[in-house]
Amino acid sequence: MVVFSRVLCYTVFNIKMSSINPGDELQPKRTEKNRRRMMITPIEFDKALSLSRPLFIDVRSESEFNEDHIPGAINIPLFNDEERALIGSVYKKQSPKQARQLGLKILSPKLPGLVYSVQSQGEGRQIILYCWRGGMRSLSLATVLDLMNTHVFRLNGGYKSFRRWIRSYFSQDNFPFQVVVLHGLTGTGKTNIIKKLAERGVPVLDLEGLAGHRGSVFGSVGLPEQPTQKHFESLIWRECHKFKSNDYLVVECESKRIGKLVLPTLLFNEMKAGRHILLYDTLEHRINRIIREYQVDKNREELAKTLGNLEKNLGVKKVKEWQSLIMEEKTYSVLKMLLVKYYDLLYKYPDHPSAKYELSLSSVDENQAANVIT
Template identity: 45%
Template sequence: MVRDVAYPDVQKKKDVVLIDVRSEGEYEESHIPGAVNIPLFTNEERAQVGTVYKQISPEQAKELGLRLASAKLPELVKAVQEASAGKQPVVYCWRGGMRSKSVATVLDLMGIPALRLEGGYRAYRETVKQRLADFQLKAKCVVIHGMTGVGKTQLLQRLAADGEPVLDLEGMAGHKGSAFGSIGEQPRNQRMFDSLLLQRLEELQDSSYLIMEAESKRIGRVNMPDFLVEAKHHGLHILLEAPLHIRVQRTLDQYVVDDPEFQEKVKGALRSIEKKLPPADRRFAWEALEQKRYAELAELLLVKYYDPRYQYTMSQYVGDFISLDATDLDACKQAIKRTIREKLGLAAVTT
């Protein structure tokens, strides 16, 4: 007999694996972090069933769903077994309805003791929203500032690799946080961002500090929660500095400039900001882009567009900044660690 289980109880279990039986499109849009997608219907089949449900009747929609699903059940059971690898599968769909019930029932008949997530993804989403609304951030925020290209993202990645408690908001958002920030990325929606953010915050809830970049409230398509914005303003502020030529190269290093579609994507982004450039700079930018002189274009945009805006943003902060040289990223990484431990009164860094 299939048993339902609430998401908070799933979190307490160590021997389970979440199985998302929604379509590939639903999964890609947002899912529970760590869940494996084994769809009962393809995107097209789901659309078919939905059309019949709305235009004809729920009964005929169920019959169509049964016909579509029955032929693929053996392969689906095999896929669940492989994904579970000895763990107990917890099956979910959008609202804990027919799709997850059907799959969980078949698994149970095959001797696989599956659970079904109560309320499905929708109930999980409500849990995430409530937990973020009630979240009490106890850790001190260490906020990394610096003009575009100084190496903030690279340093966060290196700090995370060393086991430091890094909150990579741009990584969660799938966006670099600028007019060109979606190039080479897969921007996420608010639901997926919230899920990844809550997961990371709960992982780091015992840490005395969190390291994050000085992001604006909006990052690409998503918004940072107010409690994190507030904590950022009252954090320990570290300002990174590096020569312009290094910033230009690090900016370009974030993109695959030899991608056949890169130039067209840059054109779209440049159109969105070109009116904020003086006419002469605008002409130079388009000429550099057409001739693929990307280093010259990057330098112009840093000096004439991004730097003035960053300087204005910096002026909105109240408090002191600790300046560090980011010319050498490894040396800067160690300096950040030392600064955190000295300012927060922690044990000296040993690596």
């Protein structure tokens, strides 16, 4: 522990040991004889992507990680949210030096556990550490790992460089894929067919899956909270990067907004200009499909509650009536009215083959429809 503390003091925090332990003035001399080769390699994000088995380790606090992170990264925070806030407060109200001293005091007891976590989870992988902007947090842990003869990469610019990469990707003039778009009335099985195409190795963007929302008034029912806008964009980039050797992607038709999230303009414009396939099915099949997908019996109260979002469109009286019917287990009737009187009129898709689309497919048999598209 003493060795770890000294290393952090001299090489990272730039604090003399005497400021923490009075009387201890030992300062190692960096001569050619005792100089050791550092095993910390700076790396740009695009170079990191070309490594054979990269593992990104995000050393930021849990809330920073949850807001957005490099897809696939694991979180091994040096400081949790509370500790980070405390250090920040000392930095602003007292001095940078005292903040560094506090950081050292908090971090030192954690170092063995942090090193073990990195070494165990990164075994056989190329480890890339990053923090907010490639500063003190990633350097601290990288320095200690270097002492333990563990080679690591350190991402130049940290998370901020990754975020610049994402913004640049969605700001290019042309989307690198032709987009094939599945259209159809609510309940025609578009999402199911997207998943079946993925199982067959077709390059797909499951936008509703990435957004954690089904895109309708009931879109959030039974699902966890949606990701942040930043992380949604990161997830879309991840899927695009995964299929970079393909020249097309298949997506489900979506409005620009999915729940609280917004599609990147570059992708949305390419969806409008892409190739278009129509899926159609009978009203009865569509209703039964919705009942299965939304697990009505498990989520009856949540379904009734979210129906309240349509009060402006349908009127308070009608929505209250339908909510009561849902709680009375008359969901089939409510869904039938909701489709016929609202969603079908809103989207105006044909419920039969149409020459307006390059291909029209019945989705009665979802597997057969997926086979045709494949």
